[in-house]
Amino acid sequence: MLECLQEQLLAMRKQNMALRQVVKEHMPDEAATVFEKCINEKALVLSGKGTDSAAPIQSDEEDEGKQPNCLLLEPDFHLMQALMESQQNFTISDPSMPDNPIVYASQGFLTLTGYTNQNVIGRNCRFLQGPGTDPRAIDIIRRGVAEGRDTSVCLMNYKADGTPFWNQFFVAALRDDAGKIVNFVGVQCEVQEEAQEAFRERLRKIPLPDELMRDDNDDAGDEM
Template identity: 45%
Template sequence: MTDETDQVHRAYDDSPQRFRDKNAEDSFSGANGVLFEQAMSQTRMAVCLCDPSTEDSPIVFANRAFLELTGYSEEEVVGRNCRFLQGPGTDPEKISMIREALEAETVVVVEILNYRKDGSSFWNALHLGPIYDDAGKLLYFFGSQWNVSDVHAARAEEAYAKALSRELSHRMKNMFSVIGAIVNITGRAQGMQEEVRVINDRIQALGRAYEPTLDDASLGSIELGQAIRSVLAPYDPEGQRIRYQGTGLRVDPNVVSALGLTFHELATNAVKYGALSSDNGSVDVVWGMTDTAGEKAGGLEVVWTESGGPAVSYESANEGTGHDIMRRLMSLARGDVACDWKPEGLVVTVSAPASLEQTAP
């Protein structure tokens, strides 16, 4: 906090006592008065009182914190309507909220851009409310001001970061669409439509694996479950056939490409030969940290279990290059793929270090 915005009470503030001496009839005598005096001089909260019974409701009291916040002297403030704090950037809507509260004698809290004597601005969390005397007659309007410029700046920064990552995410998706288009156009021109389709599906799976990264890019890691879900989403458009279960485990971005492509291959095979090739088949995907001691300890493990599909044999499930790609990829990522072709469905256990750096030589 800078000196300028520091609302800490530095020296004894005698303005409350002087105000009380002048307004003894307004219930500021006795214990109430001492309390008022002490509270107003000690609080770091800028406080002012306005007199609604006088033309244009002038300020009749302002404590030291008010003067320090606004940069005005007591003489410059007392006798004037509070609107001198407003300036070119002040939102007229906020001003009408204040006016309405004053007319209705209700309490209002607004964040309003105010200006100091030197022209600099600050965000003011203004609290306004009526003060009545014992007989219920409106005596003053109470206004407390709190400089919330820091809060405002932090909020603006957060909003900016969010907008930026949304823009980045949009551009990245668009970039993957354009890459896909180039691959397709080139493939067609070369008469390799089928090959190109396989290539493109892999590229797009990779794009989806990285999609969740951008939403919380600042964390520097990716939530594994989100990455798996977005890779697999196109293979389960209704969201009925693939079930997910796992913790909010976060992994290094560099593990994600290998895992993302592995699950793309598993899903592609399941659609062709496995559980997703029949109407009743389903897949369970469960992930978490390994409890195994030794080499794999502290790593992550994802288990892919197919069920309800056609009976599988080693031969049928081993077709295509999908499994070779998975093995190669996961071994390069210092992980492992273990396939168990059970008659009721394929079970694949994919393991990897949570971070490549942990095990890199």
């Protein structure tokens, strides 16, 4: 599911950029109006309390009569729509606020981690880290966020009760119609230990340079 979402997001962003270029070339005087109309029609309500709000996404019933916090580019809108409809484990953070805190957590995320909204909203997602979390994975995530790049890593995180779990984590920037990053969405997918062992076993059957195999064996030893 995670890989499918990443592929869909990339394809939609490429298509969106191509369509924008066509509009700019053939309708230069009307381009701004066309873009604004498209964005307004595909607006995603992140919050009904204004641009400075850190309130979570509202449900359909609560959204009625509220003003959107920001308007997303269509590919990012479709990504969020897909995440919500498929009830994925995800959070949304606000980089305009100090420490890029979480402003929304899906029910799937709360169920997976054992945290409540009160424990999550307003905090940076580093509370999921623990003694077994690889700092190299954290550095990859930080660099991806700093550069606004879609980033995916597998790292050890911890649930509210201290239980460790392998998390295939994907983070993507959400942009407004001007291309400015307004939010980040982080998707969490628990990876079973058996799946990791099966992957390593398949890897060992593939002819690979000795150095790569040594690195893989070293990593496996570190995790034990």
